[in-house]
Amino acid sequence: MKLKGWKDLTPGSVILEGGNAVQFKTGSWRAFRPVWKKENCIHCLFCWIYCPDMAVNVKDGKMMDFNYDYCKGCGICALECPGKKGQTAIEMVEEGK
């Protein structure tokens, strides 16, 4: 990426486009990847509410998948997942394996 010169920047470096951090993908930070086991999911959405990176996709109140472009692999979702009958619906798997 070519850096902007001072003439290209807005006065006071004001950012005019809110939420443009989505252009910066943080998924490459991840060492462990959460893997969703659909069959054990009760759609409680705890993973969604507790995710610090807003990396859980939910549609119509149902868990859809993880957004690996942004997930940093902290593992909070896997720890908080109640699962079904003691079977967790989220497992952390080492990247590259």
Add this chain to the structure above:
Amino acid sequence: MATGLTLKELSKKEELLTHGHRMCAGCGAPIAVKMVLLATDYPVIAANATGCLEVSTCISEYTAWKIPWIHTAFENAAATISGVETMFRSLKKQGKIDGNVKFMAFGGDGGTYDIGLQSLSGAMERGHDMLYVCYDNGAYMNTGIQRSSATPMGADTTTCPAGSIIPGKPQKRKNLTKIMAAHNIPFSAQASPSHWTDLMKKVKKAHEIKGPKFLNIIAPCNRGWRSKTNDAIMLSRLAVNTCYWPLYEIEDGVTKITYTPKEKKPLVDFMKPQGRFKHLFAPENAELMKILQEQVDSDWEKLKRESECG
């Protein structure tokens, strides 16, 4: 639930803090902020004191905020948002602007308990219509874990390192929620991201009250607390269940405990997973451990008495 606070309903709302921010993996602060913004049903303008949250959510040309957001220095988030709120009132009076906008400030414990305390105290005393949210991670995590006045007694930080001279921070932490309530403001409360319904109810309540409000949220920091990346919610839950971080609110001088743990857990449960308390488990620090538990017990008993008196 009559409050509309079900995760199913909330998940349909737009998230006003986006992904792509650069807080560490497993940080508690963005979870707290996301919950606060999810509970906000009004247009909102926020100021942010310097701290982890400020520097990591707005790096160079990127911002993770979808709301008008102002970066301020460490010491003046409350002063900045007071100015914005005053300008809004003035423009409204002149008929140049209309609407119901809420004003918020975010700050870490460094920017709130220590450096920003004078401006916060001033804003609270002047009675600006604003909600100040402090995410308390118990040290200056952004600059490398220096002690703050929110650091718990006995915690190891880089400026009160545990060793043969001192067993971590020698002083007790400050109770800012009560200091804020002592400003005779209409609402001052403590919340935890693990108890999200309680947190969001407090935010909703605060937005309906006119005048200065203060909300203190515990935000575990796995780098500074020397814990794992996946335990922010678990640790904040333990903080509540050990009564280290009781959930309560002080509305117009009346104290109310909003959540009483079913079974009060010993403080060691909260401390054990955290490396910053590791040295306290050595036999020579057994006495200090006892003192820390006694402090939590007496603070909890005191809070219960205050809550009963109303």
